[in-house]
Amino acid sequence: MDQDPQFQKSRRGFLGGLGATAAGLSLAQTGSARSATKPDPVITEIQDWNRYLGDGVAANPYGKPSKFEKNVVRRDVEWLTASRESSVNFTPLHALDGIITPNGLCFERHHGGSPEIDPSKHRLMINGLVDKPLVFSMDDLKRFPGRVNKVFFLECAANGGMEWKGAQLNGCQFTHGMVHNVMYTGIPLKVLLDEAGVKTNGKWVMPEGADSSAMTRSIPIEKAMQDCLVVWGMNGEALRQEQGYPLRIVVPGWEGNMWVKWLRRIEVGDQPWHHREETSKYTDLLADGRSRRFTWIMDAKSVVTNPSPQAPLTQKGPNVLSGLAWSGRGTIRRVDVTIDGGKNWQTARIDGPVLPMSLTRFYVDINWDGREMLIQSRAMDETGYVQPTKDELRKVRGLNSIYHNNGIQTWLVRSNGETENVEIS
Amino acid sequence: MSKFRKVAGLALFAALIAAPALAGKVGLGREALPEEIAAWDIDVRPDGAGLPPGKGSVKDGEQLYLQQCATCHGEFGEGAGRWPVLVGGQGTLKSEGPEKTIGSFWPYASTTFDYIKRAMPYGNARSLSDDDVYAITAFLLNQNGIVKDDFVLSKENFSKVKLPNEQAFYHDDREKAERHFWQKDPCMKNCKADAKVTGRARMVDVTPEDGKSIKVE
Numbered sequence: 220m221d222q223d224p225q226f227q228k229s230r231r232g233f234l235g236g237l238g239a240t241a242a243g244l245s246l247a248q249t250g251s252a253r254s255a256t257k258p259d260p261v262i263t264e265i266q267d268w269n270r271y272l273g274d275g276v277a278a279n280p281y282g283k284p285s286k287f288e289k290n291v292v293r294r295d296v297e298w299l300t301a302s303r304e305s306s307v308n309f310t311p312l313h314a315l316d317g318i319i320t321p322n323g324l325c326f327e328r329h330h331g332g333s334p335e336i337d338p339s340k341h342r343l344m345i346n347g348l349v350d351k352p353l354v355f356s357m358d359d360l361k362r363f364p365g366r367v368n369k370v371f372f373l374e375c376a377a378n379g380g381m382e383w384k385g386a387q388l389n390g391c392q393f394t395h396g397m398v399h400n401v402m403y404t405g406i407p408l409k410v411l412l413d414e415a416g417v418k419t420n421g422k423w424v425m426p427e428g429a430d431s432s433a434m435t436r437s438i439p440i441e442k443a444m445q446d447c448l449v450v451w452g453m454n455g456e457a458l459r460q461e462q463g464y465p466l467r468i469v470v471p472g473w474e475g476n477m478w479v480k481w482l483r484r485i486e487v488g489d490q491p492w493h494h495r496e497e498t499s500k501y502t503d504l505l506a507d508g509r510s511r512r513f514t515w516i517m518d519a520k521s522v523v524t525n526p527s528p529q530a531p532l533t534q535k536g537p538n539v540l541s542g543l544a545w546s547g548r549g550t551i552r553r554v555d556v557t558i559d560g561g562k563n564w565q566t567a568r569i570d571g572p573v574l575p576m577s578l579t580r581f582y583v584d585i586n587w588d589g590r591e592m593l594i595q596s597r598a599m600d601e602t603g604y605v606q607p608t609k610d611e612l613r614k615v616r617g618l619n620s621i622y623h624n625n626g627i628q629t630w631l632v633r634s635n636g637e638t639e640n641v642e643i644s
Numbered sequence: 645m646s647k648f649r650k651v652a653g654l655a656l657f658a659a660l661i662a663a664p665a666l667a668g669k670v671g672l673g674r675e676a677l678p679e680e681i682a683a684w685d686i687d688v689r690p691d692g693a694g695l696p697p698g699k700g701s702v703k704d705g706e707q708l709y710l711q712q713c714a715t716c717h718g719e720f721g722e723g724a725g726r727w728p729v730l731v732g733g734q735g736t737l738k739s740e741g742p743e744k745t746i747g748s749f750w751p752y753a754s755t756t757f758d759y760i761k762r763a764m765p766y767g768n769a770r771s772l773s774d775d776d777v778y779a780i781t782a783f784l785l786n787q788n789g790i791v792k793d794d795f796v797l798s799k800e801n802f803s804k805v806k807l808p809n810e811q812a813f814y815h816d817d818r819e820k821a822e823r824h825f826w827q828k829d830p831c832m833k834n835c836k837a838d839a840k841v842t843g844r845a846r847m848v849d850v851t852p853e854d855g856k857s858i859k860v861e
Contacts, residue, residue: 504737512751564835
């Protein structure tokens with residue numbers, strides 16, 4: 220039987236590079252197609268969708284996913300938080316591909332619920348250490364010159380926070396799903412700050428939300444001027460309510476909590492404000508009882524999304540191992556994958572755009588013979604930062620830091636394809 | 645179109661695109677009025693900047709706290725259910741179960757005032773008077789052993805209140821303390837002798853039913 224040339228190539232590519240482990244894997248299966256004994260009725264019988272008219276054009280004025288995709292949804296973990304208005308849900312990473320997160324699947328994190336704001340009643344104020352405090356309407360903002368479109372990941376600093384003490388949640392949706400990747404439309408924050416005129420002693424800015432938590436964070440002026448955006452669009456349409464409609468701030472590469480949603484005010488000051496979300500929360504408690512603050516940058520990280528506990532392997536033979544990598548310090552330079560728990564590694568194939576501070580998609584085409592695998596991925600960014608193991612991270616940070624867990628994830632794929640979140644020696 | 649009209653058209657377009665550059669300002673938006681700034685600019689800093697005039701006693705704060713806060717945070721700040729614990733926890737930060745309260749963890753008292761004023765009570769934000777916020781802050785400081793029972797917190801004495809854990813915070817030092825995570829050539833072959841499973845999420849069993857890992861037949 221002829222082998223699919225792509226398949227042969229992938230076998231040589233991945234399995235050939237893994238030494239002893241690979242030899243066993245690549246021998247087990249050939250690429251031969253299975254034979255059928257009975258004709259397939261979905262081919263031999265005329266199906267309803269082939270005979271009768273489908274929906275007319277007005278059936279879905281705003282299109283929705285097929286009903287067969289009903290399991291591809293955000294999920295939350297009820298025991299994590301006291302109320303759903305100050306809570307989080309998770310992006311179903313295991314069911315997505317490419318680098319862009321669909322708007323309706325971007326994870327949510329609110330501190331006082333997601334408010335419904337009439338854009339005609341929304342204002343953005345810039346005040347504090349500026350020459351002229353200003354108020355803008357949404358219409359004003361959309362008339363500004365210098366509009367930009369940029370793709371960035373947004374990761375909650377607490378993504379993976381439940382896993383510091385050991386493997387807890389069975390699914391990359393829960394272990395890694397507080398991340399999404401969106402193309403934003405808006406204007407550089409610098410444009411607005413220049414319009415107001417920042418005084419020479421203006422060293423910090425504080426974005427503030429219009430929601431019932433009136434979220435605030437302190438951002439150094441250098442970052443505000445360098446690449447922060449004020450945006451009203453995501454993936455080509457208006458921001459979703461749960462992502463800050465009608466306006467949010469984008470703080471590329473830095474922890475998601477700083478990306479204040481429902482943005483109504485930016486104050487310029489000469490010192491940081493040390494508000495709740497940068498003192499009692501979003502500071503990293505270390506083993507010696509001291510705490511790091513202003514840990515804004517998201518370190519390089521990656522995860523294999525397929526296979527994973529919610530997306531197990533169901534067939535031997537050719538399978539596509541896939542995952543995501545990202546870094547708050549710039550572009551992803553390389554992703555390595557192991558199937559033997561880190562004894563041997565193989566560099567994955569990156570596909571799609573490789574953008575700074577954006578999710579980056581990687582693949583390894585494997586040929587699986589049904590053996591148990593311990594799968595991990597390891598990201599490396601353009602600064603040479605290499606994603607550490609969880610134990611290496613714990614050695615520096617202890618077990619209590621909650622935030623910034625970027626350690627290497629391990630999935631155990633059992634011989635029947637079931638996949639589990641595990642920790643290994 | 646005649647050559648002349650084409651040139652005229654281009655000149656007009658050039659004038660249009662140049663317009664925003666005039667004087668370096670775009671000219672959009674309008675000046676914020678003092679009343680508008682006062683309505684929104686309520687933030688408070690550790691040095692006391694932003695504090696409104698006013699005062700409140702520990703005694704008044706206790707009554708307000710019991711009415712407005714205790715349902716979620718507990719009568720003694722111990723936290724009901726998973727709501728934040730506000731009191732106690734001193735000496736727990738190095739333990740397996742650190743309790744990060746105002747007294748044990750928070751670096752600045754101003755954070756308490758600022759957050760109560762902007763976002764509390766949960767679901768009824770901005771409903772407390774400034775004196776109420778001073779009083780509730782005073783009560784929480786008292787419960788944490790920071791101020792005495794007869795203390796009256798005010799704009800004037802606020803910045804004298806220091807929290808015990810302030811010095812335990814330091815700026816992000818990952819690029820120094822974690823310098824070893826920057827590596828030129830991470831190991832690719834025979835990197836370790838063995839890899840054994842040491843922990844399994846399944847044993848903890850806290851994944852929500854709907855999202856649990858899929859069994860393979």
